Amino acid sequence: MSTWPILSLLVFLPVGGIAFLALTGRADAQNDRNARDVTLWTSLANLALAIVLALRFDPGQEGFQFVEHAVWLPGLGVAYHLGVDGISVLFILLTALLVPICIVASWTTVVERVRSWMVAFLAMEALMIGVFVARDALLFYVFFEAILIPMFLIIGIWGGERRVHAAFKFVLYTLAGSVLFLVAILTLASMAGSTDMDRLAATAIPLEAQRWIWIAMFASFAVKVPMWPLHTWLPDAHVQAPTAGSVILAGVLLKLGGYGFLRFSLPMLPAASAEFVPLVYVLSAIAILYTSLVALMQRDMKRLIAYSSVAHMGVVTLGLFTASARAISGAIMQMLSHGLVSAALFLVVGVVYDRRHSREIADYGGLVHSMPRYAALFMLFALAAVGLPATSGFVGEFLVIVGVFPVSAVFAACAALGMVLSAAYMLWLYRRVVFGGVPAGTPLPDLSLRETGMFLPLAILVLWLGIQPAFVFRLVEGPAAELAARLLAAQTGGGA
């Protein structure tokens, strides 16, 4: 294995892009164009780097790879410790793929303060990848919470008419959860004498302490996922965020909550996790059923997709807290699939919003006549969201249901019912927007080359993961089996 620090490069390459952008002069048309180019090429270079990482990653090897370690704050036991396992590699790929797509999506739509926008996106990319490579709890937290700042600006500066309300709601909800996570990290660190995540996972923590730490962490991750009833910031944030902001929010930011469960709650606090399984199950089931029904009633397309995200993430949390390797890998698969599909769906809404400047379902109809290519792609993503076999959406949901069924048939049935409901709201949305009568006004032009270009990689991946999910499972089966074994041991052992 080579010794060059590929993980640090992944984190700091976007920072280099930011430095480059900061050096360009006043904001005129030429500089705006340059800023777009620089950002796109930086993010594409990062995608190439992520692909190199995935190719060189050896799934047969146990533990973390490409590890980098440097002492940072010795008094606190904090180190600059990076490393990846199969799960991280997948999320890094997802992030590195979605950022260039976001840049392309905002190519013509963001015309004000272009440079700041590009800086915000590169900062987001650096921080998100940082979360996925961090192996030190405090480093993780720094990346995890710093994301709030660029996201606040993305929603607040470039958002819709109620952007200020949405930006504040987003920040305060997330911050309130995160700070409790910080206390949890400090408590863990005081017990283990270090914030190294490997050390923390290896430290046995008394059950009573585990409970409190688990609750503090749950507050943070459940807001991020988001789980019912902490999800109310999400529809506002999605509706007000610009298209690319929604894409990155749905595609990657929501995954941070699930990733947190995978890295902290499950491995470090297995006994408490086992105890709180009923709570997670109930909240997940409510999320799946209730928010699906809410989604049915929405008249705003983005709001509908936002609620459907909450429902889909309910399936994820249901799977994560099931002591079965199948359910946990299914949940990870579902996170990836949701990252691709919901990102694509927000792009789908963005395309027509750019043309008619409305998100109301009632303002659209009969798009199939003037936008056939658009209609075809929309159908693919709608069906993937429903979980049709041969799309990525099916694999994850199916595995979660199969994994949950032996534990509780009722909750498996809830998840299955969620799939039915998702068919109801997605297909109804599709029918109303794409078919039906054409409202008055000039017909909308079909997808441009740029727009097709941003959908194609997503469409290919959705199909590829649906037909050939082995690529994902090869990477996650090891870590998932280990987590499942820990949870199972805690459940049967009854103690820490």
Add this chain to the structure above:
Amino acid sequence: MTALDPALLGALPELFLALAATVLTMVGPFVVDSRRQWLTRAALLALVAALALVPIAPDGPVFGGLFVVDGFAKFMKVLVLGATAWTLLIAEEGRQSASMRAFEYPVLVLFSALGMLATVSASNLMSLYLGLEMMSIPLYVLTALKRESRHAGEAGIKYFVLGALASALLLYGCALLYGFTGTTAFDALATALPDASPFGAAAGLVFLVAGIAFKLSAAPFHMWTPDVYEGAPTPVTAFLAAAPKVAAGALMLRVLFGPLAGLADVWMPAIAALAVLSMAVGAFGALRQTGLKRLLAYGTIGHSGYIFVGVAAGSPEGLHGACVYLAVYAVMTIGAFACLLAMHRSHQPFEQVEHLAGIGRRRPMFALAFSTLLLSMAGLPPLAGFLAKLYVFRAAVEAGLFWLAVVGVLASVVAAAYYFRVVYVMYFADGDEDFERLPGRRITWTVTATAVTALLFLVVAPVVVEAAARAAGTLGL
């Protein structure tokens, strides 16, 4: 004149500063108006020279044990002198009116700095009181220096009256401690207190802490802070908010972790209560403020609460955390006030939060720097303020004060709401006003330097953290 007595070498920075201040006082009235800036430059030079003398001074007691030089005192003196010099540097450009150009300005700053140095090194109740008064009295005058402004006069009177009350409380506390133990020396107090009447010792402790808490603007002794911050001329507010807080914080640490360490069971809950109150008042009080300086004043109240979180832990970690916090606080405060001095909006200084509307579009680099400083104060990672909060919360958690850490982080969420509100006004709100940068490079340079420090603090943090650890280590515990 004979050579300096070697026993006095420890007080070299103080002696030098006293000499310089006296000389400037005598020379000052004879300097014509057009040469006034040379006085400020001389004062700056004196502060820098004193700063250079700090590491040279040998450790040990001076003036028969009234005064002590140790690593802790040196760390705090570097902070105090650095903050004083820096605020004087930016004040020279920020002082516009004739009364603010009075020759007394740099002289008063020097005397106040001298008081702070004495406070930081105090090892006797007498020198403690003298140091604090020497620090405070020039501050009252500086607050009211802008004679043509009624606000400044009102602020000066308010500050003086309440400050005098606090001094009286403090002196009463000293008297009680002396009465019940028969000594004013810190080391003798430490041995005598356990045998003294518990009630008397506790009463003395309460008055002493209340007096110092006033200087730190900790709730419930904070009432003066917003009015004084708002009324005083901004260059004075910058000085007032940075250096004296460090000195008072250092004094609090020295007293509580030194002579009063034996009474930790008594003061830990009291300090925890002060911490909770200050964090809550700082967070909720700021939410309704529209004035920028009032907002920063409530910020200060909140920050003193976070410092108290570290103190309440009563452990070496807590002491260390409070030291780190004071260092970060001083730099961030100077930066934030430099931002207020850096620009005018349509030829008027910034006073209200609304005055910043539209600056994100017109002056993007300035808005970026100011946002960085504000969010750093809010404690958002990866900025400097996050690390400062991290250290005090860690101390609280390790001391088993989970509830205090939870209250602290929740208060920081509320505080984040108003810091984010300023960022929101800068970036989201629209304004058609013009912003003109004031001539002179020092303020711009200060804003840049502090913002870069806030942004890259995690990289340089080990240096500061190590220095604070060494300082905290010398304060015998």
